[in-house]
Amino acid sequence: MxxxxxxxxxxxxxxLPGLGPRSARRAVLHLMKKRENALQPLLAALQTVSEKLSTCSTCGNVDTSDPCSICADPRRDETMLCVVEEVSDLWALDRSRLFPGRYHVLGGRLSALEGVRPEDLTIDRLVARVSNGGTDEVVLAMNATLEGQTTAHYVAERLEKFPVRLSQLAHGLPVGGELDYLDEGTLAQALRARRPVA
Amino acid sequence: MxxxxxxxxxxxxxxLPGLGPRSARRAVLHLMKKRENALQPLLAALQTVSEKLSTCSTCGNVDTSDPCSICADPRRDETMLCVVEEVSDLWALDRSRLFPGRYHVLGGRLSALEGVRPEDLTIDRLVARVSNGGTDEVVLAMNATLEGQTTAHYVAERLEKFPVRLSQLAHGLPVGGELDYLDEGTLAQALRARRPVA
Structure with a gap:
């Protein structure tokens, strides 16, 4: 053709995720038609990111600078640390703008099936960060999956000996969740963690 | 963030068409994670296309060479010319691999509403191509819209005086089309153009 x-x-x-062969062709046509307004900006943005892309040596975030823009931000609360599995989790949490602290990206989750052991993740680096002091609270924000929770459990054990508060994300009904459509696991969690009506 | x-x-x-803010972020994460396998190939491909992109001075196709790969292909039947509105139409038709000839891209459609006049399209260049001889048949493959059909009518008038066969795409039921769901216009066309059962 x-x-x-x-x-x-x-x-x-x-x-790319989200684009199939058909939409990719449409995108190519769009880029070729709008050379100045679509192709050139995309090319320039890709070039910049490709040149500057780096993994933050402190938290494991990917960004165009090291330390990353979150670690370098003086307005971030240094005493709070949120531990996530992947960079995508960090981005998702940070979009909510509700967590004022910093992050630590593990780079995955413990998995016997996939052969991922503690030394394959950045757990040692996390322990070192916490042992340096200055951290008051560590929020374990792993996925609510078996492997995520196993990882959270393991990380909690490794951090037990330090004088930090350990917390984890609440489990329960998602916003807009209808009881009829939720699985029993979620319902059980929501019931177990029920709170008194104020 | x-x-x-x-x-x-x-x-x-x-x-890009087909990507919203959410999927674009997912795509960025994908590109940053798979630097060697996703970001670099995309960057290189964009760079090449950006450098070589040109509009075919014969048919109006966009390609990385002028004449475009279709006009330069000696296996293409030079006696058949298919006139389309946009480059995307050319690509869609050519994907079917059913048309053995060459193309002519008008660059749009006549529209009183949008102020598109014959001189805004490449109709003069089409007339020149046909008047040079060598063309036996011109297939008018405009969209089955009011403006597309107006354009086809106008182009047909301009080509009347040349010794070429003029044809247009058949109108009727699309493959898989259910009568119950088709508009009256399509049904009327299909009925009017009904053919004897062989």
Whole structure:
């Protein structure tokens, strides 16, 4: 249909999550039609990110600077640390703008099945961060999956000996959740963690 | 959340058709995680296309060479010419691999409402191509819209005086179309153009 170069671009775009072969072709056409307003800005943005991309040596976030923009932000509460599995979890939490502290990205979750052991994650680095002092509270924000909770349990054990408060995200009904559609596990958690009506 | 550079990349991706702000962020994370396998190939492909992108001076297709890969292909039947409104129409038709000839992209459709006049399209260039001889058939493949059909009518009038066969795409039921769900216009066209059962 089109030249090899255009096919290559369509293929590269089609590998992005959320774009299939058909929408990738539409995107290519869009880019070629709007050369100044779409192709050039995307190219420039990709180039900048590609040049500057780095993993924060403190928290494990990916950003265009090291330390990352969160670790470098003086308005962030240094005494609070939120531990997450992946960078995508950090982004999701930070979009809510509700956590004023800093983060620690483990880089995955413990999994016997996938052969992920504690030394494959950045747990040692987390322990070192906490042992340096200055941290009052560590929020364990792993996924509410078996592996996420196993990881949280393991991290909690490793941090027990330090004078920090350990907490974890509440489990229960999601906003808008209808009892009829929720699984028994969620309902059990919500019932067990029920709170007195104020 | 992330640095200005990453936000810029997310914004550039979010402007692609088929990607919203949420999926653009997912795409950015994917690109940053798979630096070698996703970010670099996409960057290289965009760069190549950006450098080589050109509009075919013969048919109006966008490609990485001029003449475009279709006009330059000696296996294409030079005696057949298919006239389309936009480059995306050319691509859609050519994906079907059913048309063995070459194309002519008008660059739009006549529209009193949007102020698009014949001189805003490449109709003069089409007439010149046909008047040069060598063309046996011109297929008018405009959209089955009021403006598309007006454009087809106008182009047909301009080509009347040349010794070429003029044809247009058949109108009728789309494959998989259920009568119950089709509009009256389509049904009327299908009925009017009914063919004897062989």
């Amino acid at each position: 089109a030249s090899r170069e255009i096919e290559a671009l369509a293929n590269a775009l089609a590998r | 992330a640095s200005r550079e990453i936000e810029a990349l997310a914004n550039a991706l979010a402007r």
